[in-house]
Amino acid sequence: xxxRFRMCGAMSLIGAWAFAACLVAVSSAQEIKVPASVxxxxxSVISTTGSGSATFYLVGPGVSRKSEVSLGQEIPxxxxxxxxxxxxxxxxxxxxxxxxGFYVSATKPASLAFLVHPSRVPVGQSDAVSxxxxxxxxxxxxxxxxxxxxxxxxxxxxxxxxxxxRSQDGVAWFRTTSGKSxxxxxxxxxxxxITAKRAVQQVASDPCNLRIxxxxxxxxxxxxxxxxxxxxxxxxxxxxIVTFTATEASGKNTVDAPIKKGIARAQMAASGAVLVSAASxxxxxxxxxxxxxx
Amino acid sequence: xxxxxPLILVAATVALMAVALVGPGHARxxxxxxxxxAVGGLTPKADTPEQALxxxxxxxxxxxxxxxxxxxxxxxSADEQSFIQDWIGSNGGLRAFSSLEGFDPRPLHITxxxxxxxxxxxxxxxxxxxxxxxxxxxxxxxDLWKAVWPKIQATTVPAQVIPVTYLRWDLVSGSxxxxxxxxxxxxxxxxxxxxxxxxxxxxxxxxxxxxxxxTIPAFVNVxxxxxxxPGSVIDDESSFDKIAHILLxxxxxxxxxxxxxxxxxxxxxxxxxxKAALVPASADPVIGVMNQKVDSDVQGxxxxxxxxxxxxGQTVNIPHVIASFYDNNGKVVWVSDGYVDRALLPQSSExxxxxxxxxxxxxxxxxxxxxxxxxxxxx
Numbered sequence: 001x002x003x004r005f006r007m008c009g010a011m012s013l014i015g016a017w018a019f020a021a022c023l024v025a026v027s028s029a030q031e032i033k034v035p036a037s038v039x040x041x042x043x044s045v046i047s048t049t050g051s052g053s054a055t056f057y058l059v060g061p062g063v064s065r066k067s068e069v070s071l072g073q074e075i076p077x078x079x080x081x082x083x084x085x086x087x088x089x090x091x092x093x094x095x096x097x098x099x100x101g102f103y104v105s106a107t108k109p110a111s112l113a114f115l116v117h118p119s120r121v122p123v124g125q126s127d128a129v130s131x132x133x134x135x136x137x138x139x140x141x142x143x144x145x146x147x148x149x150x151x152x153x154x155x156x157x158x159x160x161x162x163x164x165x166r167s168q169d170g171v172a173w174f175r176t177t178s179g180k181s182x183x184x185x186x187x188x189x190x191x192x193x194i195t196a197k198r199a200v201q202q203v204a205s206d207p208c209n210l211r212i213x214x215x216x217x218x219x220x221x222x223x224x225x226x227x228x229x230x231x232x233x234x235x236x237x238x239x240x241i242v243t244f245t246a247t248e249a250s251g252k253n254t255v256d257a258p259i260k261k262g263i264a265r266a267q268m269a270a271s272g273a274v275l276v277s278a279a280s281x282x283x284x285x286x287x288x289x290x291x292x293x294x
Numbered sequence: 295x296x297x298x299x300p301l302i303l304v305a306a307t308v309a310l311m312a313v314a315l316v317g318p319g320h321a322r323x324x325x326x327x328x329x330x331x332a333v334g335g336l337t338p339k340a341d342t343p344e345q346a347l348x349x350x351x352x353x354x355x356x357x358x359x360x361x362x363x364x365x366x367x368x369x370x371s372a373d374e375q376s377f378i379q380d381w382i383g384s385n386g387g388l389r390a391f392s393s394l395e396g397f398d399p400r401p402l403h404i405t406x407x408x409x410x411x412x413x414x415x416x417x418x419x420x421x422x423x424x425x426x427x428x429x430x431x432x433x434x435x436x437d438l439w440k441a442v443w444p445k446i447q448a449t450t451v452p453a454q455v456i457p458v459t460y461l462r463w464d465l466v467s468g469s470x471x472x473x474x475x476x477x478x479x480x481x482x483x484x485x486x487x488x489x490x491x492x493x494x495x496x497x498x499x500x501x502x503x504x505x506x507x508x509t510i511p512a513f514v515n516v517x518x519x520x521x522x523x524p525g526s527v528i529d530d531e532s533s534f535d536k537i538a539h540i541l542l543x544x545x546x547x548x549x550x551x552x553x554x555x556x557x558x559x560x561x562x563x564x565x566x567x568x569k570a571a572l573v574p575a576s577a578d579p580v581i582g583v584m585n586q587k588v589d590s591d592v593q594g595x596x597x598x599x600x601x602x603x604x605x606x607g608q609t610v611n612i613p614h615v616i617a618s619f620y621d622n623n624g625k626v627v628w629v630s631d632g633y634v635d636r637a638l639l640p641q642s643s644e645x646x647x648x649x650x651x652x653x654x655x656x657x658x659x660x661x662x663x664x665x666x667x668x669x670x671x672x673x
Binding site: 115119120237243250254266282283 | 459460461463478479480487505506507508509510511542543544545546577580581582583584585586587600603605661662663664665
């Protein structure tokens with residue numbers, strides 16, 4: 001029932017766990033004692049009993065180490081071998097093998113991974129903005145111990161939301177309604193002096209009460225919108241397309257004009273009575289009748 | 295005796311060369327290419343209007359401009375330069391990248407001294423084969439017929455400064471070192487606002503309209519998947535060039551997806567998928583669509599025609615018109631597109647026409663025209 005190291009050494013890291021289970025069942029020549037709790041990046045020691053020399057193996061996430069040790073003395077564990085949080089296995093072999101496991105937990109939070117969605121949101125939409133924060137320690141281990149994360153949303157000088165959320169299994173999140181004014185919304189997540197900042201662009205919703213005016217000129221007609229706003233009074237962004245359609249007896253003219261400085265404007269050739277309408281996306285504006293020069 | 299075989303071979307070669315030069319069969323294989331030759335003295339005499347026109351178009355096809363222009367009547371108002379430009383285009387327009395592949399002439403009216411011919415011209419272009427119908431006026435000069443070539447008024451733009459203050463959207467991408475989650479920009483929100491699937495003579499067609507609901511430009515593509523009763527995919531296609539891919543905020547484009555040689559009878563379901571990506575874009579140029587009217591063309595086909603007017607200060611090399619046609623319930627019943635083969639110069643206009651299928655012409659109640667544009671040196 002003795003396991004051969006030449007064979008076991010070829011095993012993968014995952015296989016080592018099965019191997020260790022095999023060792024526990026058969027070894028009793030010496031004892032090892034691991035620390036009750038280990039924090040990532042801290043040095044630690046493993047106590048052993050017995051006498052004589054032995055071979056020590058340390059297997060854990062991202063580490064696999066072999067060294068010669070003397071039984072009855074403490075085996076030092078270097079800080080650099082314990083940087084990754086997770087389950088480790090310590091194995092001591094001298095004729096027979098003895099193994100035991102211990103867990104390395106993340107140290108205190110050093111950074112926050114913060115995801116905010118979406119990057120643009122129309123104003124006044126319920127549950128439209130969400131954010132999720134993950135605390136990590138200095139070795140990029142996810143901190144699973146509950147942490148209190150403070151989410152703050154501000155637009156201009158006004159605070160839209162301030163909420164403290166206790167993380168569960170390394171995750172804390174919020175969901176909220178977008179503000180009423182277009183502009184940049186700052187979203188901050190703070191934890192023990194660590195702050196992650198994100199920005200959400202709040203944009204105007206669909207145009208509301210799209211109204212146009214027009215007049216005749218020597219070459220036809222000029223039509224333009226009144227300043228285009230959404231229903232909350234936010235100006236619709238420049239570059240938004242407004243389609244002007246002029247219908248006259250001889251046919252139809254259309255111009256897709258982008259809004260510039262809040263107003264979309266188009267010049268069209270026309271003669272006689274012209275009916276002009278405007279639309280932006282799926283929003284339709286008013287009609288105007290203009291008598292162009294014949 | 296030993297010279298007999300070489301002599302026979304030489305004689306046979308000369309005979310075959312002669313047949314090739316004067317025979318009617320050469321340069322055939324494409325529609326409408328009439329007999330003729332680039333070798334002087336071997337072109338059939340232009341003693342009929344049909345032959346004169348065939349000789350002219352044959353030389354145009356070969357880009358033998360001097361010979362082609364010699365078949366133009368002296369009474370024409372065009373000079374050789376404008377004649378050439380009429381055929382090869384200018385300013386990087388679609389015609390400049392096209393070749394005359396063939397032609398189908400048809401007499402409209404012929405008297406002893408005067409003839410009117412209608413020719414269907416077949417072009418090969420970078421955007422696919424195109425057809426053009428053109429009327430030619432020919433007159434008898436002595437014992438020869440010659441074409442009367444009207445002087446095409448080339449569009450000229452006076453020197454001027456046109457201030458352009460329209461918006462431009464640039465895209466800044468994050469680098470690999472950026473913190474996770476700090477540089478995410480969502481894809482634009484686009485939505486299919488209408489969809490209709492019909493059977494046509496060429497196969498099944500899925501069409502409709504897409505709107506960019508966002509406040510930033512979007513690169514849009516629409517895909518459709520036809521699914522049969524048991525849920526198996528029959529075919530999937532994309533809108534390819536039958537859509538305006540770059541949509542500015544709140545802009546609406548028609549789309550059409552063709553499934554050649556497929557019938558909707560087998561189709562149980564159509565799965566639509568619209569994909570949008572963030573791209574840099576400019577609100578310039580603005581192209582107005584003027585004098586839109588549904589009418590019949592010279593061949594009796596129902597067409598939507600009008601003029602494109604370039605309101606900006608840059609040349610639009612290849613304008614592309616996409617039109618959606620609605621019935622009286624506002625449902626999209628057809629989407630047509632067409633390329634304009636001449637460049638659209640600043641502050642100038644060019645005519646366009648797109649066809650409406652004969653079967654649908656009566657149901658068309660309204661239409662919406664979108665202009666897509668390709669400009670050299672700009673993506």
